[in-house]
Amino acid sequence: MEKLAIGIDLGGTNLKGIIMTEQGEGTHLTRVPTEAKKGGQKVLENILTLIDKLIQKEGSKDNIIGVGIGTPGFVDRDGTVIGGAENLPGWKGTNIYGPIQHRFGLPGTAGNDVTVAALAESRFGAGKGVRNMVCLALGTGIGGGLVINDQLYKGSHGMAGELGHISVETNGLQCNCGQKGCVERYASAPGIVETAIRFSQELDEKHQTQFSREVLRKPQALTSKIVYDYVKKNDPVACRVNEFTCDKLAHAIGIIVNSLSPDRIILGGGVMMAGQIIIDTVSRYVPQYCWPEIWKRCDLAIAQLEENAGVLGAAGLVFEDFTDRRTLDDRRIVD
C-alpha cells in the first residue's frame, strides 16, 4: 500500500490540511478556522480536530505514517514552539508532537511555514532537480527556507532561514527585530508600499506622475500589486520604486550566493505576483553583490506552488523525517 502523510498549514485565519503521497499528490484538502485569538491550546485542539477529519475522509489511518505541521515561528526538535510566532498568542511553549502521538498514535514533525514551503518547492515545484536551493517568500515580511545537499535544513532548533533580517543598509530603516536596514523593510509588501509613498512625497509637482498622484491621494489603499501594475505601464516613479526594491533584494541575494552558492534561488510570496519583472530587475543588480563566478552557477526562479506550498511542504516533511533512514537515525541520536 502507498504510504501517506498528513500535512497541516497553520495560518493566522485558517488551518489547512491535506493527505499526500510521497509524490506530492494531495487529497482531502480541508480547512478549519485557526481561532488564534483563543490561545495556543485552542489552536492545538483545532489542529487535532482537523487531523481527525482528514483521517475520517481517508477512511483509515493504516497507510498514514505521520503528521507534519508548518507553523509561523520556530519549533525545537522535541516539537515545542520556542518563539517567533507573535501573532499566535499562547502558541509559544506549546508542544505539538505529544498530543498528536497520544491521540492518533502517529509521529509528528514540524517546521517554520516558509521553511516547509521551501521543501515543497524543492520536491514538487520550482526547485525540482537541484541539490542546493534557497527560497525567499516576499509577503508581509520576508521569510526564508534552505534545502542543502537535497535535505531541508531547519537548523538544530528550527531557526535557520531568517533571511528577511539580513541587513542591507548600514544606517537603514529601523526594523522591529532591532536591527537597521533589514531587507524585509524594503522588499516585503509593506516595505515596497513605504518606499512608494516616500518617493512620491519627495517629488516636486512637475515630476509627479499618474502613479505618484494616486499614491499621495490614497496612501492607505496602496498595495505592492498597485505599484507593480504601474511598473508594467512604465510609470517612471513606479519604475524607480522597483529599481530601489530590487537593488536591496539583490544585495541580500548576493550575500546568500556568496555564503551558500546555491544552484537556484526561488522567489515566492504575494509580492511575486508581479512576476518576471522582479526576476529581471534583481538579476541586473545581483552581480554587484557577489562573486560573478558563483552567481553564474546560480539561477533565479519564481515559486510555482504558492498557495498550497505550505500544506504540501508540511506533508513532505513527514516523508523527509520518517522514511529517510539517515535523518531518522540523527533524530534518535539527539533525542
Next chain:
Amino acid sequence: MEKLAIGIDLGGTNLKGIIMTEQGEGTHLTRVPTEAKKGGQKVLENILTLIDKLIQKEGSKDNIIGVGIGTPGFVDRDGTVIGGAENLPGWKGTNIYGPIQHRFGLPGTAGNDVTVAALAESRFGAGKGVRNMVCLALGTGIGGGLVINDQLYKGSHGMAGELGHISVETNGLQCNCGQKGCVERYASAPGIVETAIRFSQELDEKHQTQFSREVLRKPQALTSKIVYDYVKKNDPVACRVNEFTCDKLAHAIGIIVNSLSPDRIILGGGVMMAGQIIIDTVSRYVPQYCWPEIWKRCDLAIAQLEENAGVLGAAGLVFEDFTDRRTLDDRRIVD
C-alpha cells in the same frame, strides 16, 4: 586493517602532506615546495611527488582509500579548479582527480583550503559534537567553511563559504571583489592594520597614544599582532581599533546566525592569535545584528587545530566522500 587517507594542503609556499586515520591520527607529515610560480602543471607534479613520498613512508598503499586536497580557490565536482586561486598562476583549469587516479589508482577529492579546515575543526577540533557549525578564518583575507547536518557543505561547485565578502557597510571600503564594505576589508589582518593607521592619522596630537605614535612612525611594520599586543595593554586607540573591527565582524556573524542558526561559530586564522579578547568583544556586538533567540542557541569559539587544520581536513574529506554511502551515491548520480 585500519583505513587510511592521504591529505595534502596546498599553500602558496609549501605543500604539506599527511597520512591520517579516520580518528584524525596523522603520521608521516611531510613538506615539499609548491613552486607556485612555475605554473599549475608543476604544482600538480609536486603534489604527485608528495603523494609518492607519503606512500613510500607508509610502505604500502594497501590501506589508503583516497587522496584529499585542500587548495585555494574553488574545485568543481569533477576535480577541476574553476577559479578563485589568483596567487597560483595556471592552477585554474587543472584537473586534480584524473592524474591521481591514473598514477596511484586512488580516488581524489578536493575542497577549498578554508572549507576543509572547517571539516577538520568539526571532526577533531573546536567543532566536535555539534551538527551545524561555521568557521571563519581571519588571515590575509577572510575565508569561510560550513558544516551542515554534520556534513561538510561545499556547494555544488565547491564555491560555498565566501563569507569574507559579506558586505557590512553599504558605502564602505572598496574590496577587490568589486563590492564595497566586505567584512574582509575590516576584520582580516590587513584590514585591522588599515583601520589602525587611519585611526592614528585622524587623531590630533593631544590624543595620540603610545600605540598610535608607533603606528605613525612605522606604518609598514604594523601587524594585527602588534595591534592586539596594545589592546591587551589597554591602549585607548588600539582598543578603539578592536571595537571597530569586532563590530564589523559581529555584523557578518549576525547575518550568518540569522541565515543558518549554527550551533557554533569558530574563529581561526592568524588574527585569532589575539585570542579571547576578540571572542569577548564580538560577543558584545552580535546581538545587534541578529535575533537574540537564535544567538542564544549559538556559541563562539576559537579554532583549535590552526596550523594543521588544512592537511587534517584534506585527509578528512577522503573519509567524508569515500566511506559515507550516501555521499558516494550522490557523487555517482552527478558524475
